[in-house]
Amino acid sequence: MLYLHGIGHFHPENEITNKFIDELDIGTSDEWIIERTGIRSRRTVLSLDYIRETRNQDIRAATEAAVYTNTELGRRSAEMAITRAGIDRSEIGLVIGGGSAPALLSPVEACSTAAALDIDAAAFSVSSACTSFAAAIHVLSLMQADRVPPYVLIVQAESLTRVVNYNDRRSAVLFGDGSVAAVISTSIPGRAAILYSALDSNPKAYDKVTIPWAGYFEQEGATVQSFAIKKTINALRALQREFGPAADGRMHFIGHQANLLMLENVCRTCRIPDDRHLSNVVDFGNTGTAGSPAVLSAHWEQFEEGDHVAVVGVGGGLTWTSTMIRFGA
8 A cells, every 4th residue: 555645736827728729720719629628728838929939840949948847847746745745855765757748868857856856866757658647656556665765756747738739730729738746655654545556558559649759749539539438437437346335425536637528428427426526627738647646636635534536547558547545544
């Protein structure tokens, strides 16, 4: 069992509204976007003038133009997580990074973020695209508890708007930027316990979602959406069967924050009441691996003892993850 002591999130201030995308004149409108995705706005590390003037046609230039680096995004969410955990950063003995689109091939951003936080500890990344955060949790769950430092920091940043072609309406409407961080222990009880984690992949479908180095995000939309709905429903039903009786009707659901319509489909099929479905995709778009844990972070203060949270993720690879979190002793 793992223990969750604190979690944090951060989104940059610059907002890409549906109106802004409509004004790019790439064949969209507010109605067109909402009808297909349910998304109304997103946040970006780029300036709106930069997107408007360049349409992000030079990805390397976008990295230089970004208002926030991935390291800075991660540092901000980590500060929140550490504060909520009530520990000193000197107590962190391991830092795990990861994500969908790192700005550097080497070194991994776990190292640069640890340096920015003045944490002197081992650091490495677990990169599994949009499931990287849950994959890091699963990797921790497989480790020998007595070989792991008392406190581990998972911190992952996504600046996906750097790899979006703003002449392509298919991807321009989807993505936003943000970061998440969590303080976890394999031995010291915390405010919440991670009761279960799972990670699986279909490597034969690796080419269905791709971000080439210095290239744009690409996906086979219909194939990926069908995969995401099917795997999310299957994983959520398995969690409901295993933990539903213990949750006593207090099980919340957080899915991969890619498309509101997809999530609503899952909730109807799995009979998740509206007040038990937590999401942020409407306001922040698809922020990759930062999406679902950012929802958990936004509701952190509202969870009560006995609350269960089922978190299901899907992403490139193709990969899928499921995690069950219980609040209270």
